[in-house]
Amino acid sequence: MKQLHASGEDYLEAILVLKRKKGVVRSIDVARYLGVSKPSVCHAVNTLKDGGFLVMDEDHFLRLTDIGRDVSEKTYEKHCFFTRLLVDAGVEPKTAEQDACRMEHAISDDSFQKIKSGLKEK
Structure with a gap:
């Protein structure tokens, strides 16, 4: 597991909040919620996936891992x-x-x- 920076925590927090509100979360939802660009979310998602904090399923929904949820x-x-x-x-x-x-x-x-x-x- 990689070290997590404040921005990574913000993305994980956004995914948690959106999951609670909507049930499912896509990258575009995170971009809108945080007011950032889709490429920024794409970069963050890849970093968080590499760190073991989240996964993206075959339908491109973002799902927190146990450590990401914690x-x-x-x-x-x-x-x-x-x-x-x-x-x-x-x-x-x-x-x-x-x-x-x-x-x-x-x-x-x-x-x-x-x-x-x-x-x-x-």
Whole structure:
């Protein structure tokens, strides 16, 4: 398995969200969702396939592997958590969404779990 960068996590997260909304996901769906070009998605998909994070079936549907699903679910959990936290703190929703996207990639899993646990206790 290859090292995953923030952009790869964003693609996996998009595939997870789209799969939950639509049931099936194609590259064009990801391009529209993320606002990127089809060639960008093609490059990302190939990189993620090579890394073992997703597969493309014979109908060209994108499917997360177990490790891809794990990464995407953790990334999405962080994204939702930080978006809610920022909105609750009074940040405009659009800004909160953008900031949460950066925060989800920068924080370690250990730090995230400690913040999440600490806030539950209060």
